[in-house]
Amino acid sequence: MVTLSEENYLKAIYHLAKHENASVSTNAIAQKMQTKASSTTDMIKKLSEKGHVEYQKYKGVKLTEKGRLAAVSVIRKHRLWEVFLVQKLNFSWDEVHEVAEQLEHIKSDKLTQQLDVFLEHPTEDPHGDPIPDCNGNIPSSQKVLLAQIDQNQSCICVGVKDSTTDFLQYLDKHNIALGTKIKVISKESFDESMTLKINKTELAISKEVAHNLFVKIN
Numbered sequence: 001m002v003t004l005s006e007e008n009y010l011k012a013i014y015h016l017a018k019h020e021n022a023s024v025s026t027n028a029i030a031q032k033m034q035t036k037a038s039s040t041t042d043m044i045k046k047l048s049e050k051g052h053v054e055y056q057k058y059k060g061v062k063l064t065e066k067g068r069l070a071a072v073s074v075i076r077k078h079r080l081w082e083v084f085l086v087q088k089l090n091f092s093w094d095e096v097h098e099v100a101e102q103l104e105h106i107k108s109d110k111l112t113q114q115l116d117v118f119l120e121h122p123t124e125d126p127h128g129d130p131i132p133d134c135n136g137n138i139p140s141s142q143k144v145l146l147a148q149i150d151q152n153q154s155c156i157c158v159g160v161k162d163s164t165t166d167f168l169q170y171l172d173k174h175n176i177a178l179g180t181k182i183k184v185i186s187k188e189s190f191d192e193s194m195t196l197k198i199n200k201t202e203l204a205i206s207k208e209v210a211h212n213l214f215v216k217i218n
Contacts (some may be wrong), residue, residue, distance in 0.1 A: 002052070005107045007074045009043050010034065010052060013063055014071035021152035023060030069136045076132040078104035080115050086126040087119065093177075094124040094168035127168075128159020128178055128214055145190065146182070147210035149217070155182045158215035167212060174203055182215060 002010070012032045015026045030040040034102050047053045053069030063071065080148055081103040091099070106112075113134065117124075123131055125147045132140045133211040157180040160167065171177065175198060183197040192207035 002050075002070055003106075005043070005069065006047060006050075006052070007105060008049060010071040010214055011038075012073070013061055013072050014068065017063065022063065023062045025060050031059065044089070048188075071138045072138070073133045074104050076134075076136075077106065079110050079129060079131045080112065080119065080122070082125045082127070083122045083131070084115060092168075092172070094165045094172070096126060097163060098198050124159070124178075126178070127163045128157075143214040143216055145211055146184075146213040146215050147207070148195070149184050149215060151184050151187050154181065154218040155215035156181055156218060157213060158213060158216050161214060163211040170209070175199060175201075176213070180184065181218070 009029065012029055013024050016028050016032060026037060026040050027042060029044070030037045033040060044053060047067065047164045051064055051069060054062045054064060078100045080099040082096040085096045085099060086093060097159050112159070116134070124130060128143070130141055132138045141158075145161070150204050155180055157176055159178070160171070176182075180198060185195040185197050185202060187194050192210065194205050194210050195203060196203045
């Protein structure tokens with residue numbers, strides 16, 4: 001049985017690795033988990049003993065297939081619960097993360113399966129992140145950052161890189177949500193800021209915003 005704390009570490013390693021078979025430093029894990037390096041090393045040793053990670057001193061930590069599946073299972077539950085909270089309980093997209101952080105640790109596979117069926121097998125959460133299937137497969141996505149879109153190109157908002165409350169509330173304030181049509185009116189080479197056209201309204205955004213919004217080209 002994987003403990004709540006162990007699940008959080010596996011999920012952190014998965015997100016830090018960016019792609020499969022990548023190694024992650026214990027310092028990076030400690031920073032993400034906001035713990036001491038010594039505590040992180042102790043946890044990594046426990047996860048290694050359980051067969052969830054491969055760990056070599058000075059070479060970092062790598063998830064085994066067993067560890068990857070455990071991490072993806074937690075991510076799947078987290079994102080399904082986010083969909084449930086938004087669609088069925090009328091939570092806004094900036095409210096769901098902390099609640100889903102608690103719900104993701106429920107161990108019942110039957111509950112997760114029934115939740116997936118009840119929600120009609122969603123493929124994305126309210127922030128546009130893909131939902132792994134029951135076998136640990138993650139749907140591919142063609143999304144790019146808004147910062148990569150050229151001047152005069154049109155695109156559609158499909159997700160966020162930054163899912164903090166402040167950023168999501170900023171997007172709500174400017175009527176940007178999943179499915180919003182965006183046209184890049186201009187781009188400044190000096191500071192990489194942009195002027196956008198959204199619902200016939202022009203909006204100037206910073207480099208930071210452009211680098212935290214995922215879109216698909218229209």
